[in-house]
Amino acid sequence: MAGRASAEGGRPRVVVVGAGLSGLTAAERLCADRPDLDVVVVDAADRAGGKILTTTFNGIPLDCAADAFLARVPEGLELCRRLGLAEQLVSPAQRSAFVWSHGRLRRLPEGLVLGVPTDLDALEASGIVSSAGVARAAEDLERTTPPARHHVSPDDAGSPSGSPSGEGTHGGADESVGALVRRHLGDEVTERLVAPLLGGVNAGDADDLSVAAGAPQLAAAAASDQASLIRGLRRQLAERSDPDAPVFFGLPQGTTTLITALVRALPAGTVRLGWPVQRLTPLAGGGFRLDGPDGDLLEADAVVMAVPSFVAARLLGDLGAAELDAVVDGLASLEWASVAMVSLAVPTDGLTHPLDGSGYLVPAPERAFVTACSFASSKWAHLRRDGTALLRVSAGHAGDGDDAVQRSDEDIVAAVCADLRTHIGLEVAPTAVRITRWPTSLPQYRPGHLERCRSWQQTVAATLPGVWLTGASFEGLGLPACIRQGTQAATEAAAAV
Ligand SMILES: Cc1cc2nc3c(=O)[nH]c(=O)nc-3n(C[C@H](O)[C@H](O)[C@H](O)COP(=O)(O)OP(=O)(O)OC[C@H]3O[C@@H](n4cnc5c(N)ncnc54)[C@H](O)[C@@H]3O)c2cc1C
Missing domain, CATH: 3.50.50.60 (FAD/NAD(P)-binding domain)
Known part of the structure; x- marks a missing residue:
């Protein structure tokens, strides 16, 4: 009208x-x-x-974007309770994930918080970073004074005076996640663990991402122990009332x-x-x-x-x-990043790598078209079907422009399948594919x-x-x-x- x-x-x-x-x-x-x-x-x-959409794929409701939310941040659960959905909430059946590193998938070590290791023995055993990288990370625990900031431009300072910039910074001017983790634990941990984990969330670059806005948990840990990020995170973990409490919640109908x-x-x-x-x-x-x-x-x-x-x-x-x-x-x-989410159904016997985790991430130094792959039918019990694996693959990264969303369907499927062949030994053609393009969908803080x-x-x-x-x-x-x-x-x- x-x-x-x-x-x-x-x-x-x-x-x-x-x-x-x-x-x-x-x-x-x-x-x-x-x-x-x-x-x-x-x-x-x-x-x-x-940005929230679930459609039927291969006969099952499968999310085209967000499939889970953090349990630790209370507002998600609270809203589900208000709406009478709390009873429906489920948690991932798989808690561990992999990272593609030096030619194979390696299981992420126990004790990571947003990619920052708190258990250095587990880090060493994972083989994801070199011995020198582990030794550099261990320096964080020896420190009694904060490691110097390499560079704080007026732009980075969060406020013209460099004064406390509010939530998550707790008395220090904001900096990038990369800057924080590099000065505490070194470059290897930053590039091999932290950057891919955070990039999996916002398709951005850890060196450009605000700690206060993009990783407030790290900001709080850094504020609680300015000399050692690992000690600050260990304290956070120790304060958790139930270490086995779910980390994520999802909804079975999407x-x-x-x-x-x-x-x-x-x-x-x-x-x-x-x-x-x-x-x-x-x-x-x-x-x-x-x-x-x-x-x-x-x-x-x-x-x-x-x-x-x-x-x-x-x-x-x-x-x-x-x-x-x-x-x-x-x-x-x-700035915003554009991403494509590609869902695939593949026969389980067409893969050489077991899908015994929630999925894997690909760090920038191992640059591939695929930035992350969720083993959806392993991650969520309600998506499990005999003989068929469901995968949800993300492609696209800040700084790549709209490459991932502008390619043709054929090109996207070919690039995804080539990467899956390398990463998890995909040897057969998928039986179903769905491509969802999300242009300018993830803000870069x-x-x-x-x-x-x-x-x-x-x-x-x-x-x-x-x-x-x-x-x-x-x-x-x-x-x-x-x-x-x-x-x-x-x-x-x-x-x-
Ligand atoms: C691929 C992908 C995967 C994600 N996965 C997760 C996840 O697993 N967990 C998680 O917690 N988060 C995830 N997110 C992030 C999360 O889904 C989004 O940040 C969130 O849904 C954004 O909600 P919003 O309401 O702020 O914005 P939007 O969802 O962008 O809503 C804005 C609305 O404004 C409308 N609009 C635009 N212009 C106009 C206009 N001129 N007039 C009227 N309406 C207009 C749009 O149509 C849109 O509906 C993911 C995001 C993406 C893209």
Whole structure:
């Protein structure tokens, strides 16, 4: 329907732009906490979920992107409890994984935290790093004063003064994960373990990734023992109440279960799909107008923007407000990696390597098209089928441009199968293949990212009161971090409207 849609019955209206996990969480929280509000969620796409998608593959629901979330960060489990999904949660059947290293798959040693080893005997036994690499890592335990930072540019410092930059930095200016781990444990551990593990999460480069934003657990360990990262991590592990508690949770019908449950929790008709916001305009008497498709309009008292940074940059940039220039430039310059997720069904007897782990990672020095491969039917008991293995392969890395998503299907399948032949001895053609392209899908947080985000959010709050920026572009891209940020935006909007 073209024309003006004003708030129903004069109720204050909040429009959430983006029906990904962050936006839907915000909407669910707003509806639950403020039933007096008229909440509308709009999304450009013809489905809700954004980067979350499960479709049927080889007769089974199989995720096209996220298939698990961290159990340690409480917001994921909490939301599942709110939505009545907690009983359905499952944990991976396989806890160990491999890394492709020096010509074969080697099992990752026990005691890794985001790739940083806490058990150096296990590290040595794994054969993933050389004896010299293990000896260099062991220096971390001898140290009584913090290892010097090699280089802190003003850009890296997180704040112009180099003062504490907030969450995860605990009194030190933010730096890259690579810089932190290299100075504590050396280059080999960084390149052979930490970089592939973190790259498996955000398809980025550890030397460019903010510790505070991308690896807050390492930032907390470094803050708790500034001389020894290993000691700081061992202390964290010792404080865990149950060392056997699950590390990840997943949903047997796929992560889309979460999206379906969130949409169901909203009043009917709350979510409008195929509704790209083309323009956001502040109204003279307060509130905002959102221009949608075909002349359709929405008026809102508050707007929660849960869209990727480049979309927020465009919508804010169109306002032409000089006060927002730095925010628009900052949002527009945030880099994103593009990845392809390739699902394959292969006969189990067509592989020479046993799939006795959750999957493997490929470090940059061993550069291949495949950056990670999940042995999905070994990782998850509910995906197990006699005679058929399901694999989920990731390709694409920050800095590669759109290579992984721009190649043709044939080219992607050929490159993936060639790598699988080398890595796990794939000797037969897959019986089914599904390619999901995710262009500009994983934000790359540079050092100082959290500090910059807070400054953008503060500027928007001061210049455009009633607008909130939230989602994976800001304080974490994992599912629990998106839930936390959506909830936070909703709480602030509910208090303000
Ligand atoms: C391949 C892949 C694998 C991943 N695996 C994991 C994992 O295993 N575990 C984990 O925790 N995380 C994982 N993630 C990360 C996680 O899935 C995402 O960070 C998260 O889902 C992002 O949610 P969001 O709501 O912030 O953003 P999005 O999901 O990007 O949602 C933004 C929404 O805004 C909409 N939109 C855009 N422009 C407009 C407009 N103009 N008007 C209206 N709507 C608009 C989009 O259509 C989209 O629906 C993975 C991500 C990818 C890409």
